[in-house]
Amino acid sequence: MAAISRAIRACAAAGSRRSMASSAKEVAAAGARAAAAVARRGREREEDGRRVQWVFLGCPGVGKGTYASRLSQMLRVPHIATGDLVRDALASPGPFSEQLAEIVNNGKLVSDEIIINLLSKRLEEGAEKGELGFILDGFPRTIRQAEILEGVTDIDLVINLKLREEALLAKCLGRRMCSQCGGNFNVASIDMEGENGGPRMYMPPLLPPPQCESKLITRPDDTEEVVKERLRVYHDLCEPVEDFYRARGKLLEFNLPGGIPESWPKLLQALNLDPGNERSAAA
Numbered sequence: 001m002a003a004i005s006r007a008i009r010a011c012a013a014a015g016s017r018r019s020m021a022s023s024a025k026e027v028a029a030a031g032a033r034a035a036a037a038v039a040r041r042g043r044e045r046e047e048d049g050r051r052v053q054w055v056f057l058g059c060p061g062v063g064k065g066t067y068a069s070r071l072s073q074m075l076r077v078p079h080i081a082t083g084d085l086v087r088d089a090l091a092s093p094g095p096f097s098e099q100l101a102e103i104v105n106n107g108k109l110v111s112d113e114i115i116i117n118l119l120s121k122r123l124e125e126g127a128e129k130g131e132l133g134f135i136l137d138g139f140p141r142t143i144r145q146a147e148i149l150e151g152v153t154d155i156d157l158v159i160n161l162k163l164r165e166e167a168l169l170a171k172c173l174g175r176r177m178c179s180q181c182g183g184n185f186n187v188a189s190i191d192m193e194g195e196n197g198g199p200r201m202y203m204p205p206l207l208p209p210p211q212c213e214s215k216l217i218t219r220p221d222d223t224e225e226v227v228k229e230r231l232r233v234y235h236d237l238c239e240p241v242e243d244f245y246r247a248r249g250k251l252l253e254f255n256l257p258g259g260i261p262e263s264w265p266k267l268l269q270a271l272n273l274d275p276g277n278e279r280s281a282a283a
């Protein structure tokens, strides 16, 4: 991991660029192939001591953090969310955090250089603690970030979570965090007619326990105006990253069918993961 973080910094400095091919066809088949290959490689890696190196993509509010964090516990790898690294940097007062706040609170992306520095530092700290593998959440978000990552390490699988846009906005606006325990909750109750005759989508709220109720805070970038800007930025800058990995046969598209109880077992199935592993991880 230390080698990866050093290489990420070096590549970023060199400003590496490579061309990108995209193919919109056979998405489902490619996703299934990617998942099968991952299951096979996963078994080989466990034997040689290397754990998964996965990436989560998806619009703001889709639930990347929720599913990435559950999978990281199950697969015994760190869940590294670049949004969390940015929020940690924002929490230390000074000119750097003021500059970051201006960008983040307007729904823009921070520069590739800044994010790569934050990520490299996090990977170095992990290497010192002996961490193996990772699930990245919120990185890469630009083609340049994807190229830099590709230049320094192998990504096994990229999971692209998808949800209808109305649900994304409602989920971002309903997001709450407990300022004391750091727990994440969502007060939105989503119940939408199915699209094109499809099934109804129901996502119940994830309410806080009574001791957290009076300590809930909302992210300053979760206002309607800023969420709409973040969605626009996602479509412009981050969607090409989906094409980047699709062209490499690494993208697994997953349409969330509803809330966590409904979606989690289906995600495990799509990933060829045995729910029994979750129980043994929890134990």
Ligand SMILES: Nc1ncnc2c1ncn2[C@@H]1O[C@H](COP(=O)(O)OP(=O)(O)O)[C@@H](O)[C@H]1O
Binding pocket: 059, 060, 061, 082, 083, 084, 086, 103, 104, 107, 108, 109, 110, 111, 112, 115, 137, 138, 139, 140, 141, 142, 145, 221, 230
């Ligand atoms: N890989 C990245 N590149 C640039 N900016 C990033 C990256 N990851 C996080 N950020 C910044 O941190 C903010 C919060 O990120 P995150 O918590 O992942 O938000 P979201 O809920 O929009 O997925 C982003 O809006 C962006 O300003």
